[in-house]
Every structure is written in structure tokens, then in C-alpha cells.
Amino acid sequence: MKDTTILVIDDDRIILDSLCEFLSLEGFTAEGAGTFKGALDKLSANDYCLVITDVNLPDGDGLELLHIIRRDHPKTVVLVITGYGTIESAVMAIKSGAYDYLTKPIVDDELRLAVERAITQQSLISENENLKLQLEQKYRLENIISHHYKMAKIFDLVEAVADSKVTVLMAGPSGTGKSMLAKAIHHRSGRRNQPFVEVSCGALPETLLESELFGHSKGAFTGAVTNKEGKFLAADAGTIFLDEVSNASPGLQAKLLRVLEDRKFEAVGSNKTITVDTRIILASNRDLDEEVKQGRFREDLYYRINVVKIKLPPLCERVGDVKLLAEHFLKIYSALHDRNKLGFSDEAMELLERYSWPGNVRELENIIERAALLSKGKFIGADDLPDSTKQEPAKAGRQDRYEAMGLKEALAGPEKEIIRQTLKANHWNRQETAKALQINRTTLFKKMKHYALYDEAGRLGLT
Numbered sequence: 001m002k003d004t005t006i007l008v009i010d011d012d013r014i015i016l017d018s019l020c021e022f023l024s025l026e027g028f029t030a031e032g033a034g035t036f037k038g039a040l041d042k043l044s045a046n047d048y049c050l051v052i053t054d055v056n057l058p059d060g061d062g063l064e065l066l067h068i069i070r071r072d073h074p075k076t077v078v079l080v081i082t083g084y085g086t087i088e089s090a091v092m093a094i095k096s097g098a099y100d101y102l103t104k105p106i107v108d109d110e111l112r113l114a115v116e117r118a119i120t121q122q123s124l125i126s127e128n129e130n131l132k133l134q135l136e137q138k139y140r141l142e143n144i145i146s147h148h149y150k151m152a153k154i155f156d157l158v159e160a161v162a163d164s165k166v167t168v169l170m171a172g173p174s175g176t177g178k179s180m181l182a183k184a185i186h187h188r189s190g191r192r193n194q195p196f197v198e199v200s201c202g203a204l205p206e207t208l209l210e211s212e213l214f215g216h217s218k219g220a221f222t223g224a225v226t227n228k229e230g231k232f233l234a235a236d237a238g239t240i241f242l243d244e245v246s247n248a249s250p251g252l253q254a255k256l257l258r259v260l261e262d263r264k265f266e267a268v269g270s271n272k273t274i275t276v277d278t279r280i281i282l283a284s285n286r287d288l289d290e291e292v293k294q295g296r297f298r299e300d301l302y303y304r305i306n307v308v309k310i311k312l313p314p315l316c317e318r319v320g321d322v323k324l325l326a327e328h329f330l331k332i333y334s335a336l337h338d339r340n341k342l343g344f345s346d347e348a349m350e351l352l353e354r355y356s357w358p359g360n361v362r363e364l365e366n367i368i369e370r371a372a373l374l375s376k377g378k379f380i381g382a383d384d385l386p387d388s389t390k391q392e393p394a395k396a397g398r399q400d401r402y403e404a405m406g407l408k409e410a411l412a413g414p415e416k417e418i419i420r421q422t423l424k425a426n427h428w429n430r431q432e433t434a435k436a437l438q439i440n441r442t443t444l445f446k447k448m449k450h451y452a453l454y455d456e457a458g459r460l461g462l463t
Contacts, residue, residue: 004027004029004049004050004119005029005030005046005047005048006023006028006029006030006031006048006051006052007031007051007052008030008032008051008053009033009034009053009054009062009065011034011035011054011058012054013034016034017032019032019106019111020032022108023115026112026115031048036057036061036064039051039057039065040065040068043068047073048076049077050122051077052080053065053079054080054082056083062080062089062093063089063093066093066096066097067096074125075126077099077119077121078098079099079101079102079114080098081102081106082102082103083104099121100117100118146321146324147321149450149451150317150318154181158181158184161185162189163189166308167280167307167308168182168307168309169282169284169306170281170282170284170309170310170312171310171311172283172311172312172313173314173360174285174359175315175360175362176312176314177360182239185281186238186239189239191238194238195236195238196239197231197240198241199213199240199242200244201244201245201246202243206249210251210255211228212230213232213242213252214232214266214268215229215230215232215233215267216267216268217270219269220268221269224269232259232276232278233274235278236277236278239279240279240281242256242281242282243282243283244283245282245283245284245305246284246285246286246288246296246297253297257300259276259278259280260280260305263275263277280305315357315364316356316357317413319413320416320452320453322352325365326364327344329365330372333372333373339375341375341378341379343380344381345381345382347382348379348380348382348384351382351389367385367386367389368380370386412451415447416453418437419437419448419451420453422436430448
């Protein structure tokens with residue numbers, strides 16, 4: 001409290017000095033200004049947690065000053081002083097964003113209580129701002145770790161569409177990071193200060209999902225004892241992320257189509273139409289093309305949500321990211337669980353890179369947290385990893401399945417792994433590696449850059 005600085009603004013010098021003296025005796029740092037211009041000069045030069053201002057100033061309007069403070073100093077809380085005859089102005093000030101008002105003559109106990117409440121409010125505002133900043137840092141696009149060329153293309157696409165209203169559809173198996181990417185899109189958009197609401201359509205029974213999304217009115221069904229606001233309304237002006245949307249029933253799909261087209265809906269059991277301004281991001285771990293062919297997903301809804309499609313590759317297709325992600329997760333969970341872990345043994349890392357990762361990034365994160373928590377040495381060894389990672393790749397992975405792709409794309413993964421293993425066998429000596437692969441050094445260098453192997457060599461201090 002000793003560092004709390006308060007600005008008092010009043011054209012009556014006696015009141016101004018009296019208030020400043022009282023606040024100083026209470027343990028605050030108090031500064032005074034007797035005019036509108038003097039107050040602006042003080043505000044431009046210093047940060048104040050609280051401003052106490054008279055409504056009537058000789059060279060300006062206290063309400064206008066309030067608007068300026070709310071606009072330029074959003075973390076500053078404002079208390080308004082008014083005479084007995086100008087309560088209407090105080091009420092107007094409250095509507096304009098003042099926290100509270102005091103009437104003249106000012107009573108010490110009332111002032112003390114009002115200041116204490118205002119300081120508490122200011123602390124909550126600062127804490128909220130810090131939490132928002134932490135969220136923005138956590139969900140920055142740069143925090144999604146990858147050197148794979150497919151992910152680089154996804155990052156470029158996110159940059160292009162983030163600050164727009166366009167609907168985004170994300171595809172890919174579970175655990176590839178669809179939720180985190182949706183948060184990154186939201187926090188990179190102009191809606192970042194508005195709500196981000198996530199709903200897993202596969203986690204709720206069909207009978208409850210419609211109520212969860214659109215809300216319900218009292219008496220709409222057994223157990224609906226009060227009105228309930230739905231997730232779409234909660235996400236108004238912000239973003240809603242609908243995960244596993246392929247689980248939506250035919251009736252719910254029809255309602256989703258209307259929301260996507262008109263941003264309008266009715267709560268369950270209500271005839272009142274609600275309009276929202278909500279950005280919609282959807283995700284599915286099923287092939288929606290196949291779901292449409294099988295008649296399980298509406299074709300018109302699919303075409304409506306398939307405006308911008310982001311397909312997240314499984315972790316087994318970007319083996320080069322396994323080491324990056326494993327080291328990242330080890331750093332996080334070593335700090336979280338107060339464990340001094342320095343890295344991975346060569347054998348452990350080889351096992352991680354050979355494993356097929358059916359659970360993708362989520363599975364990798366869980367395995368690294370477990371190893372950080374339970375391993376006894378400073379380095380994570382092969383014995384610290386679960387038995388599933390030690391199986392032969394053909395047994396550890398899922399059954400082979402055909403996926404349509406170009407020959408160049410299909411050969412990229414094996415080519416990268418061959419180059420990487422040859423580099424390791426030759427201690428990352430590019431001349432010896434090029435000779436072993438029967439290609440020239442320039443070709444090898446270009447391929448290393450393309451597959452992010454040059455960056456990997458740099459991290460090992462071998463460039």
C-alpha cells in the first residue's frame with residue numbers, strides 16, 4: 001500500500017490539501033491538481049492506481065476527464081466527487097465508468113472505505129490484465145514448435161486468416177494440437193480480448209449438446225428448472241471452437257448450418273431469436289468427406305464449414321519435430337515437478353524418434369511428463385520410457401492405411417530419415433555423408449535445409 005499513488009483533482013484548494021493530507025496519513029502517496037489541464041499533465045507524466053476528481057473544474061468537465069482516463073489509462077480506477085445538488089452528474093459518471101462517487105462534505109470514514117474498495121478493484125484489473133498477457137504469451141503461434149514444412153505452411157495460413165471472420169475447419173487425428181491452434185488463431189485476431197469458448201461435441205450426450213450450445217428456457221425439458229445461457233451466446237463477440245463436430249446429430253447439424261449462415265438461433269424451448277457475432281472454428285478427427293458420402297454428415301453444412309481447411313499432420317509424419325517437442329516438454333515438466341533433468345540419452349531419443357506415436361503430440365507430452373517425474377538420473381534413459389515405445393515400429397503403430405498424396409510428398413519422410421541416419425553414422429560430416437549417399441555436397445546442403453536437418457546440426461554444435 002505504501003507504493004500506491006493517488007491523484008486528487010479539485011479546484012477548492014482547502015479540500016484538495018485536506019484530501020491529500022488524509023490519504024498520506026493513511027499510508028498512500030497522494031498528489032494534487034487544481035485544474036483540468038493540470039490533471040492531464042500529471043496523468044501524462046505518471047501512473048496512478050486511483051484518481052479522485054471533482055465533477056466541476058474551472059477549465060473543463062470532470063466527466064470528460066473520466067472519458068480520457070478510461071480511454072488512455074484503463075488500469076486506473078476513478079472516484080468522482082460531487083456536491084449535494086449534482087447527484088445526477090455522479091450517476092452519469094458511474095454509467096460512464098467511474099467506480100464510485102463521494103458527496104461533499106466528505107466524511108473520513110466514507111472516503112477511507114471508498115478508497116479501500118477502489119484499490120481492491122484496481123488490483124483485480126491489474127491481475128486480469130496480467131492473466132490476459134500470460135494467455136497471449138501461452139497461445140502465441142510461435143509457441144507451437146515445429147520445423148516441418150507442412151507445419152510452416154499451416155502457420156502461413158493461420159497468419160492469413162486469423163484476423164478475419166472466416167470459418168476455419170481443422171482436420172487431423174486426435175492429439176495433433178487442434179485445440180491449441182484454435183486458441184492461437186483467436187489470440188492472433190482482433191477478438192483476442194473477447195471470450196474463447198471450447199466445446200467438445202463428442203464429450204456430451206446428444207440430448208444435452210443442443211442445450212449446451214444454444215441454451216434452454218425454463219421448463220423446456222425435465223430438469224430445466226431455470227433459463228440457461230448457451231455457449232454460442234457466451235462466445236458473443238469472441239470465438240467458439242467446436243471440436244469433434246462430426247458427432248453432431250442431424251437435427252443439431254441443421255441448427256449449426258443456420259448459425260453459420262445467419263448467426264441466429266433459438267434456445268431450446270424458446271421462440272425468441274438470438275443474434276450473435278461469434279467467430280466459429282471447427283475440428284474433426286474423422287474424414288468428413290467420407291462422413292458425407294456415408295450420409296452421416298450434411299453435405300450443405302460441410303461445404304459451409306469447409307471455407308478454410310487446415311489439415312494437421314500426425315506426429316509420425318514429422319519425425320524431426322519429436323526431439324524439439326521432447327526437449328520442450330522436458331524443460332516444462334522438470335520445472336513444474338522441481339526435477340533437475342538435463343536431457344535424453346542417445347538410446348532414449350532414438351526410441352522416441354522410431355516410435356509411431358498413435359496418440360500424437362498429446363501422447364508424447366504425457367510420456368515426457370511421466371519420465372521427468374519418475375526418472376532418477378539427470379538424463380532420461382531408455383528404461384524411463386514406457387514399453388510401448390520399445391516395440392518394433394510395425395507393431396507399435398496403427399495398421400497401414402492408404403492416404404492419397406503425391407509421390408514427392410510420400411517420399412519426403414523416408415528420404416529425410418535416410419539422410420539423417422547417414423549424417424549420424426558419419427558424425428554429421430557433410431562431405432562423408434554426401435559421398436555415402438552418392439550425391440554432391442550442394443545437393444546435400446539444400447536437402448538438409450529443406451528438412452530442417454541443418455538446424456538440428458546447429459543445435460548439436462555441428463554446423
